[in-house]
Amino acid sequence: MSATEVKHAGLNLGDTDELAHQQAGTALFGFWVFLMSDAILFALLFATYGVMLSATVGGPTPASEYKILPAFLETLTLLTSSFTFGMASIAMKHGASRRQLLGWMGVTLILGFTFLGMEVHDFATMFGDGAYPTRSGYLSSFFALVPTHGLHVFFGSIWIIVMMVQVMTFGLDARVKINILRLGLFWHFLDIVWIAIFSVVYLKGLIR
């Protein structure tokens, strides 16, 4: 087994850390299986949303509730956080200083919480307009789909904090590195789910 072999999806540690790279193959493949099962869950929430879209019962409609600017800013925030987390992974792989790694993770964390703040603000505005989950089938399915993604981002942010603490207390041993690789997959995956959300939910609802 050579160290340069691509062992798993995502950033490979390769010859920068032979020991961690040897263990990463199975560890990350297992995490991929989890991510794909999560993707199936999201796909079915999307299917439910698609079916329920016309069930507004005379209440709020997508066109009246969605606003393009907040959706665009949320998209940019999440996309940028995906980029900064990738920079953290590269910094970790190439043995950059711990401060640099923690810096990129910190920026990602701030962007994650910014995203959540904007999303909660959106939901609060919708509630203020009388668009709450029990109002119609459409709103039930909306609040099943979008906040599920938000909860994932929330737990991803908690995970970033946990990993920052682990980096500070344990340093960069093989276990911590593999955990950061897993977290990276999770974070990039959430951004891919968000692409589907802004295309299928927000932009579709705003097309005139």
Added chain:
Amino acid sequence: MSGPTDSKRDEIRSHAIGYGLALMLTGAAFAAVHWPSFVPTTTLAIVFGLGLVQMVVHFRFFLHISLRKSARDDLQLILFSTLIVILMVSGTLVILFNLRARMM
């Protein structure tokens, strides 16, 4: 491309390319909706098309999934999951829309 032996500079560049492409695709999708210049169905097709392309960009540049032989296991997992998703989602849509049509 972005194999494990690549230098740090190459990896950062590949990552930045992915970010740039993703930004352009996102911008194009939002612009197509914000300044509508087509009929709604065409706009919708454009938005979904751009979304799919952006997902491929994310898989390729952020998650480093490619058609390289050594990443084959992961690729097969993704393709199999896609198959399951297509079956379950299209099944749901067909059955429930059919049910609605019959109840109208």
